[in-house]
Amino acid sequence: xxxxxxxxGNPSRTDDGAGHYVLNRLNAAxxxxxxxxxxxxxxxxxxxxxxxxxxxxxxxxxxxxxxxxAQVDRVLFIDAHVGEPDVLVAPVDRRSGLGxxxxxxxxxxxxxxxxxxxxxxxxxxxxxxxxxxxEFHDQxxxxxxARAEALVAALLAGALGEAGPSLA
Numbered sequence: 001x002x003x004x005x006x007x008x009g010n011p012s013r014t015d016d017g018a019g020h021y022v023l024n025r026l027n028a029a030x031x032x033x034x035x036x037x038x039x040x041x042x043x044x045x046x047x048x049x050x051x052x053x054x055x056x057x058x059x060x061x062x063x064x065x066x067x068x069x070a071q072v073d074r075v076l077f078i079d080a081h082v083g084e085p086d087v088l089v090a091p092v093d094r095r096s097g098l099g100x101x102x103x104x105x106x107x108x109x110x111x112x113x114x115x116x117x118x119x120x121x122x123x124x125x126x127x128x129x130x131x132x133x134x135e136f137h138d139q140x141x142x143x144x145x146a147r148a149e150a151l152v153a154a155l156l157a158g159a160l161g162e163a164g165p166s167l168a
Contacts, residue, residue, distance in 0.1 A: 003160060004068055004122070005055040007078040011037055015131025015144040018080040018151075022127070023057050025152040026159075030055075051160050061105045069111055070118035076159060077107040077124060078151075080131035080144070087150050089165045092124030125164055127151060 005026060011017030024034045030048050033041055035057045043056040054072070058065070061077075069075050081088065092107045107124050114121035129147040140148060150167075158165035 002052045002072040003074045004072040005076040007057045008060055009079050014133040014137040015080050016134050018129045018148050019078040020057055021148050022078050022151055023055055029156055061110055066113035066117055069114040069122050070120045072122045075122045075124045076127050078127045081128040086130050086147050088128045089154055089167050090126050
């Protein structure tokens with residue numbers, strides 16, 4: 001299986017940096033280099049057991065990622081959220097949303113674009129933690145940090161499994 005983990009958010013906005021934090025924890029576990037604040041050093045494939053894994057960090061989802069989503073079997077969309085459970089790991093609901101600008105493009109729309117443009121899209125999972133503070137600061141709040149660690153554990157336990165990640 002080919003897995004792509006896309007983290008997004010702004011690491012300079014306190015808990016909005018949760019995706020960046022989680023991605024770098026996954027990178028460390030999977031033998032990939034840490035991703036800097038400009039997305040460097042870029043993305044590369046690494047073999048993890050019998051799977052191929054690639055990770056990337058972006059400030060926000062954009063339509064250009066549809067091609068990346070069409071080239072893999074599973075995509076993890078890693079981000080911070082408000083108004084949902086503390087930690088959420090759920091299949092992407094393909095019926096939700098149709099955001100067509102960069103600020104409202106959601107995982108469901110991105111996977112639909114991959115399917116429409118390339119005739120193939122991956123199985124997608126929303127992997128998010130609740131954030132509390134989105135002001136300018138470069139550290140997660142203690143509560144968000146704890147939730148991010150729980151998400152890392154869930155993803156390491158199930159992201160490469162047949163059923164995909166879960167919190168169970």
